[in-house]
Amino acid sequence: MRITDAFVGEHAVFYPQLSSLEQAIPGYSRVEEARVQAALLGAALASHAALEEELLFVEMDPLDEAVSHLAVMREEHRDIEDSIDRAARTMDLEEARGLLLHLIDVARPHFAKEEDVLFPMAETALPEATLLRLGEEWASRRLGNAARSGTASSRS
Secondary structure, rough: OOOOHHHHHHHHHHHHHHHHHHHHHHHHOHHHHHHHHHHHHHHHHHHHHHHHHHHHHHHHHHOOHHHHHHHHHHHHHHHHHHHHHHHHHHOOOOHHHHHHHHHHHHHHHHHHHHHHHHHHHHHHHOOHHHHHHHHHHHHHHHHHHHHOOOOOOOOO
């Protein structure tokens, strides 16, 4: 599988999570509810962003046409991570709600930019063998993370 396909698949998992979170936020009556959701979503998004940056973005860094796009993607990753970190630490319910809504407002268009611009650029500019090799590395890291957390099934 190409790395771009793997990341699109991960985005497909995040979209309903973001929608569910968006629906739940107004009903939070305690800051702890928002903090828990920020921590849970944050762990998944941080892992996703790290793999994008460590695998795909590094390969695209030398491409002149990708430089400005990658700068925007990295800045948005930092914005998302900052919102999650602040929401997970705040003791103010309204601040937590606002930070989670901001996260959603950044993440959706961020994913769309990757899917509509960055990933097609990678598929055009990088050799297919590179995309496949990166996809294998993505799968290896994901399987390794699942094994470490005790959620991987036995495979032979």
